[in-house]
Amino acid sequence: MTASTTEQQEGGSGKGEGQNRSTILLHTTAEDHHVARMAAVALGLTILEGAIPSPLPGVKPGLANIVTLIVLARYGWRMAVWVSLLRVFAGSLMFGNFLTPGFFLGLSGALLSLLVLGIAQHLPSRWFGPVSHSIYAAFAHIAGQMTVVYLWLIPNAGIAYLIPIFATAALVFGTVNGLIAARFMEEAK
Amino acid sequence: MTVLQHIKPGDWLTLVLCSIGVVWLMLTLWTGELADKAVIRSGGKLFREVSLSRNQTIEVPGPLGISVIAIQDRKARIASDPSPRQYCVRQGWLQQAGEIALCLPNQVSVELVGNHKRYDSLNY
Numbered sequence: 001m002t003a004s005t006t007e008q009q010e011g012g013s014g015k016g017e018g019q020n021r022s023t024i025l026l027h028t029t030a031e032d033h034h035v036a037r038m039a040a041v042a043l044g045l046t047i048l049e050g051a052i053p054s055p056l057p058g059v060k061p062g063l064a065n066i067v068t069l070i071v072l073a074r075y076g077w078r079m080a081v082w083v084s085l086l087r088v089f090a091g092s093l094m095f096g097n098f099l100t101p102g103f104f105l106g107l108s109g110a111l112l113s114l115l116v117l118g119i120a121q122h123l124p125s126r127w128f129g130p131v132s133h134s135i136y137a138a139f140a141h142i143a144g145q146m147t148v149v150y151l152w153l154i155p156n157a158g159i160a161y162l163i164p165i166f167a168t169a170a171l172v173f174g175t176v177n178g179l180i181a182a183r184f185m186e187e188a189k
Numbered sequence: 190m191t192v193l194q195h196i197k198p199g200d201w202l203t204l205v206l207c208s209i210g211v212v213w214l215m216l217t218l219w220t221g222e223l224a225d226k227a228v229i230r231s232g233g234k235l236f237r238e239v240s241l242s243r244n245q246t247i248e249v250p251g252p253l254g255i256s257v258i259a260i261q262d263r264k265a266r267i268a269s270d271p272s273p274r275q276y277c278v279r280q281g282w283l284q285q286a287g288e289i290a291l292c293l294p295n296q297v298s299v300e301l302v303g304n305h306k307r308y309d310s311l312n313y
Contacts, residue, residue, distance in 0.1 A: 127199030135203050164215040171207050182195035 035079060039086035042067040046091045056162075058105075058145065059169045062177060064091075065137060068117070069130045069181040077118050084110050101153055105145045112144030113137035130185070134178030138170035224286040224301030227265045229258060232296045241265060241301070251295035258299055265299055267292060 042064040049063050064087050072080040088110045092098040113136075120128070120136045146166065150159060196204070229236045231249050239247065241263045249256045254271035264282040270292045272278075277292040277299075286303030 123199065127197055128203070129195065129197045129200055131196050131200040132203040135200075135207055139207065160218050164211065164218055167211045167214050171204075171211055174207075175204065178200075179192055179195055183192065186195065 031079070034075070035082045035086065038067055038071050038079075038083045039090065042083060042087040043091055043094065046087060047094070050095070056165060058166065061173045062138065062141065065113070065134065065141075066177050066181045066184070068114075068137070069134055069178065070185060072117055072121060072133065073130060073181070073185060077114075077121055080117060081114050084114055104152075105148055108144040108148040109141035110144075112147075113140040116140035129178070130181040131175060131178035134181060135171065135174035138174030138177070139167070142166040142170045224263075224265075224284065224288070224303050226302055227258070227260060227283075228300045228302055230298045230300070236297075249297050251292070251297045253295045256292055256295050256297040258297075265301060266290070267297070267299060270297065271295055 045063040045067065049060055052061070054060055065084075067087075068080050068084045071083045088103075088106050089098070092100075092103040092106065097103050116136050116139075117133055120133045123132065146159065146163065224241060226238055226240050228238050229247065229249055231251055236249055237247065239245070239260060241260055244261045245259075246268065247258045247260070249258060251271070256270040256277075257268040259266055259268040264284045266282045267277045267280070267290050270278050272292045272294040274294075277290040277297075280290045283290055283299065283301050286301055289298060289300040291298045
């Protein structure tokens with residue numbers, strides 16, 4: 001895979017000086033296109049999810065993780081990392097929260113859950129399926145977020161009070177997302 | 190085709206273990222909130238630390254006079270105080286760990302603490 005998933009870029013440096021105009025062409029593979037397509041689906045789910053009211057800030061179904069799970073099962077961990085991180089970065093640009101605390105919360109959660117998925121994918125597939133992956137990833141997601149919240153935003157032991165709420169949400173939504181991913185892969189076979 | 194057939198044996202194991210983990214988190218993080226002793230300060234210095242298990246009244250001297258602290262049924266309150274606005278008296282009974290009543294004019298305070306001291310915006 002090439003370093004970028006951008007299909008084609010035309011960069012004109014300096015509007016007045018015509019001679020400096022240059023064209024950058026990035027050669028992309030079919031795999032890149034696939035990453036972009038899957039990331040786009042994940043983005044769509046993120047936006048859809050933004051319309052669902054949440055009882056507590058931070059408690060979200062994480063529907064985009066369904067895409068990450070499917071990509072992990074079908075195309076491996078590297079592709080899942082691409083899709084997940086593209087979704088985080090592009091999503092933050094779309095919602096206008098790039099480099100805000102919310103962005104770093106999403107990023108830390110995504111990074112830690114990708115790390116855990118990297119380990120969890122080696123579980124014997126005869127016994128463990130997307131449901132397990134999804135639950136572990138969901139717990140890793142809140143663990144990453146809570147760590148950033150505690151170290152950076154609210155360095156107060158009082159947030160421990162919220163951990164059971166987030167853990168319950170992770171268990172429920174992790175299971176549901178895993179089931180959706182498993183069901184989808186079953187039907188697509 | 191049911192939804193449940195997508196859950197493999199290991200997934201059930203994951204579900205059960207994680208459920209136990211969540212329940213354990215609830216039990217450890219959501220209990221022990223009730224206070225078990227009161228820390229009484231006068232003039233910024235520790236005056237006494239008393240258990241909430243015994244009902245008693247304690248007289249604490251301050252620059253304006255005597256503040257009376259009552260402890261009853263695992264709760265504590267400032268029963269009387271010479272401060273002009275009586276804020277700490279009107280605060281009533283304190284029950285949860287971390288709750289605090291301050292009589293600033295008389296420099297007397299009562300703070301409830303649990304097994305481990307939790308942080309709040311006052312003492313962080």
